[in-house]
Every structure is written in structure tokens, then in C-alpha cells.
Amino acid sequence: MPTSSTLGTDLHADPGHLSDPSDLGDLRDWQSALRAQFPIVTGHPGLAYLDSAATAQKPQAVLDAVQTYLTTSNANAGRGTYTWANETTALVERARDRVKRFLRDPDPVSGRSTVHFTSGTTEGLRTVARDWLVSWLRDGDEIIVPFADHQANAQPWLEAQRLLSKRGIRIVIRDMPYEAESHDYDQTALAALVNERTRFVAATHVHHVYGANMNVHRIRRTVGPDVPICLDAAQSIGHLPVDVGALDVDFVVFSGHKAMALPGSGAVWARGARGPEFRPGGWNGSPNTTGVVSLTAALDWLEEAGTERIERWTVGLGARLTEGLRHLPSYEVLGCPLSLAADSGVQRRQGIVTFRHRGISSNDLGFILSSHDVMVRADGHCQARSGEEESSVRVSLHVYNTVEEVDRLLDVLDGLDRQTRGAVTC
Ligand code: PMP
Secondary structure, eight states, rough: OOOEEEEEOOOSOOOGGOOOOOOOGGGHHHHHHHHHTTTHHTTTTTTOOTTTOOOOOOOOOHHHHHHHHHHHHHHSSSOOOHHHHHHHHHHHHHHHHHHHHTTTTSSSSSSOSSEESSSHHHHHHHHHHIIIIIHHOOTEEEEEEOSSBBBBGGHHHHHHHHHHTTOOOOOEEEEOOOOOOOOOOOOHHHHHHOOTTTEEEEEESSSSSTTTOOOTHHHHHHHHHTOOOEEEEEETTTSSSSHHHHTSEEEEEEEGGGGGGGOOOOEEEEOSSSOOOOOOOSSSOOOOHHHHHHHHHHHHHHHHHHHHHHHHHHHHHHHHHHHHHTTTHHHHSSSSSGGOOOOOSOOOOOOEEEEEEEOOOOHHHHHHHHHEEEEEEEEEESSSSSTTOOEEEEEEEEEOOOHHHHHHHHHHHHHHHHHHHHGGGO
């Protein structure tokens, strides 16, 4: 069994706030008050929504902000000179500042960093590829792509390569290397890949299947000061503090709907200092103003709730679930084995726990859980690398989830474990 030192894991500069993830007692009152703010959750007390990595539920404050906007100043942004149009334009500009402050942009007022609104992470990554990367790369350049992550963080870079190839510009794509046990990016192997032609690295903050925090802050040390890093933060925004200065990345891309804003909203934050400026080209059309308004309200809400406490809560619930699963031999939990125990010195799961039953197909397991009013995701989870599309069941937690919901899920899984144990060869 590898130890944390052999894995080289230094997840957080200060992991102290995660040191005992199973002890959530002091957060219970805080969490109940927050849970009460989600009408869809309180309106369905018998249902456990455990699929927040797919999309998050919305607090009343977000619903109110959208309602207020649509009933007081709805107009198009950047067009028109009357009051509502001006107010809408101001709301969109304010949302850019909100995103910068949420990401702890070290230089929010200089105007050098930019925020571009998109429909989500997929479109955001594609925009970075199409409107920035293709003009940044030269013939013979190399880029590094994380093929074991989400497809949305592989396809755009492949499309950029195809586009450039049509213009006679040849780009080499290298596979981001992963450590076998931890599933973290392998910094030693990455260092060996990097050379003077390496011009871009794509990475993911939190893995959407394994829940692993990918220790992205280590990439800068490995690739050096001049290689732009683009971060897919779809699974981290709203789940843990995201500090672009500390991570030292150049692009942060995320989906609003996974961060409690409306579907069809999202953003790309781009640092101004490295490489050519990110200027999404062409005519962008009318912005999704309600999406942008909802994003401001969601980021306000999340900051007020406290992303550090949200992280503690969801990591704690995830640890409770993985700890419970450890005692049920019919289940195989995917991802880093070291982070499974609540007393593990390596706590790397961010409230996403993915597993398979050794005798029941994951799709069937999804249906069974649904019949017990537990909503989870059961499929191949859009992983980019072929061979990893075998179905599994993913449980993903957010601040509105409770210890009782996790225990209910474990009860159902325990019952299935008992029923099937005789029939399963482990
Ligand atoms: N990246 C990751 C890590 C994701 O989990 C997802 C959504 N599952 C995406 C990208 C794509 O997000 P969207 O569908 O909102 O564009």
C-alpha cells in the first residue's frame, strides 16, 4: 500500500480544516439553516438529491434575484440608452467583478484580467480553444491534455489541432500523465514531458468521477512560468475556495448551473499577463442576462455561506459514505484507495463518490436507488478516454445534503449487499 509521501500528495497548503472530515457536529446548525433555503429540497423532504455534480439546486436568493430582475428591469445588455437597458448593462458588468472577486483575482481592478460569459464549461473551454489557443500555437508546438478527465476538456483541444492542421500547422498533443494509485496528475512524469515546445496545459481542478482534488497548484512549478494553464473548474466552483493567484493558472472555466445559478450560464476568467490577450472573437449576440444575474446571486450566496465550510461539509459526507462502503464487500469504490477512510491522512475526495456493485449493473442500481427515492447518476460519466466508459454509480454531494440522506443511501446499499453477497464472487 503506498503512503501519502510515496504519492507525493500535498493537497492543500493548509489541510487543517479538513483534518477530521467525519466530525461535522459543529456545522449542523449552519447546514440546516442553509438547507432550508432550497425550495426544491424542502418541498420534497422524502427525496434525496445526490447528483449535484450534474447540476446543483438553487437557493431562494437566486430564484428571487431572477424574479426581481425580470419584473423590474429586464432589457437587453449593451444596447439601448433607456433606464432598463442601462441597468441591465450595469448588472452584466457587475457580474464580471463578482466572478473576479469570487476567484480571488489578485488584480481585479486593473482591467487586465477578463471575464467572458458562456453557456457553461463546454462552451467556455471551446471558446478558449477556438478564440485563443489557435492564435497562440505555432507549427511544431506541443500541448498537454488530460484524457482521463471530462470529454469537455479533451474535445476542444483536439478540435484546435484539427483546425490548425487544415492550415498546415502541425500540433503535437501529449497525454497528461496520472499517478496510478492516487489518480492525481503525475508531476514527475509531467516534468519529463515538458520541453521548449510545450505551449499549453489543460487541467481539471476536481475530477468529476473520482472526486479527486487534482493538486493543480503543483502544475506551475512543474511546467515553469511561461506555459499557460487552463483549468476546468466545473466541479470546484461552489464546492471549495478557488484562488486563481494561489493556483497560478491562466484560464478558469466553469458552469453556472453547477454553482447554483441557472442552466445556460457560465464564465471564462482569463488572466491578462501571459500570452496574447483572450478576446472572444466575432459577434456574440445578446447575452443570457437572466443567467448572468443568477450567477451573481449564486456567487454572493456561496460566498456568504462560506466555501471553506461547504468543502468541510461535503468532504465529511463523502468520507462517511466511503467509510460505509468499505464495510460492504459487494461494492468497489473507484479512485484513490488511500482517501477512502475517514481517518486517512490523505483526504482528497471533494464530495464525489463513485462505485460499482460487483453483481448488479450500475444502470440497474441507479433504478433501484431511484425506487428508494435516492437520485444518483448511473452511466459512464462522459470520461474522455476510451475504455473508461463502463457504467458506475456516482453520488455527488452539496451543502443541502444531510448525514441522514447519506445514511439512507447506505441502508439501501447495505440491504443489496446482504441480498446479493452469496451470489457475488469478489
Ligand atoms: N467538466 C467537468 C469536470 C464536468 O463535470 C462537466 C459536467 N459534467 C463539464 C466539464 C461540462 O459542463 P457543462 O455540461 O455544464 O458544459
